[in-house]
Amino acid sequence: MMKQVIILVILLVISLPAY
Structure with a gap:
């Protein structure tokens, strides 16, 4: 879990800085 x-x-964390 x-x-x-x-x-x-x-x-x-990886997708947030992409913006």
Whole structure:
């Protein structure tokens, strides 16, 4: 379960600076 949360956070951090 924790791995999914970590992956979601990483995706957010990667996608936010894209804007």
